[in-house]
Amino acid sequence: MTGDDFLSLVRQRFSCRSYRPDSVPETLIARLLEAVRLAPSACNKQPWRLAVVSDESQRIRLCEEGLLPGMQRPWIRGAPVLIALGVARTTVTHRLAPLISGIDYPALDLGIAGEHLVLQATALGLGTCWIGWIRPPAVRRIVDWPRSIQPVSLISVGWPAESSESHRTGRKPLSDWVSGFIAK
Numbered sequence: 001m002t003g004d005d006f007l008s009l010v011r012q013r014f015s016c017r018s019y020r021p022d023s024v025p026e027t028l029i030a031r032l033l034e035a036v037r038l039a040p041s042a043c044n045k046q047p048w049r050l051a052v053v054s055d056e057s058q059r060i061r062l063c064e065e066g067l068l069p070g071m072q073r074p075w076i077r078g079a080p081v082l083i084a085l086g087v088a089r090t091t092v093t094h095r096l097a098p099l100i101s102g103i104d105y106p107a108l109d110l111g112i113a114g115e116h117l118v119l120q121a122t123a124l125g126l127g128t129c130w131i132g133w134i135r136p137p138a139v140r141r142i143v144d145w146p147r148s149i150q151p152v153s154l155i156s157v158g159w160p161a162e163s164s165e166s167h168r169t170g171r172k173p174l175s176d177w178v179s180g181f182i183a184k
């Protein structure tokens with residue numbers, strides 16, 4: 001794989017909000033999970049916890065009870081798989097270290113792990129969308145996690161019914177957010 005291959009994969013990814021009803025084979029879900037498993041994390045604590053929800057009644061409950069007001073529910077209901085991402089905080093790395101540095105390491109870890117999943121899904125031709133506008137307590141109840149696991153996001157997964165070309169979101173120029181580098 002070349003650097004260009006990776007950049008074209010990154011360009012292919014978009015937040016997919018329309019899915020075909022076809023199911024996603026378990027072998028492909030397993031590859032998404034392997035991409036998460038290989039993610040880096042602070043002190044290698046691997047604090048992510050995932051719940052793969054393909055059962056229709058559980059998905060409907062996540063849409064009806066697990067989202068905050070203002071979210072468009074129909075497209076989320078149409079996703080054949082919803083993956084809940086949660087964090088299990090450890091005492092030293094996740095509670096004490098942030099008191100010293102001020103950095104939320106598990107939030108970083110979960111972002112990296114989730115994006116590994118998303119990019120692996122893109123490489124398999126699957127569409128995904130991060131869904132952060134959730135009610136964590138409701139999500140926890142629906143996926144049957146203990147209180148020690150804090151839900152942080154859902155990610156919808158399925159076969160896209162829209163193309164990345166039909167969905168282009170803007171990005172700020174480098175000059176807005178990087179210093180020490182002048183783009184030619």
Ligand SMILES: Cc1cc2nc3c(=O)[nH]c(=O)nc-3n(C[C@H](O)[C@H](O)[C@H](O)COP(=O)(O)O)c2cc1C
Pocket residue numbers: 013014015016129130131132133134153167169
């Ligand atoms: C942490 C996070 C939370 C997000 N939450 C939502 C959400 O609740 N609902 C939604 O429709 N999109 C959500 N998105 C998708 C963003 O709106 C989307 O990534 C952004 O507009 C850029 O578009 P693109 O992903 O198609 O490039 C979220 C993305 C991230 C990374």
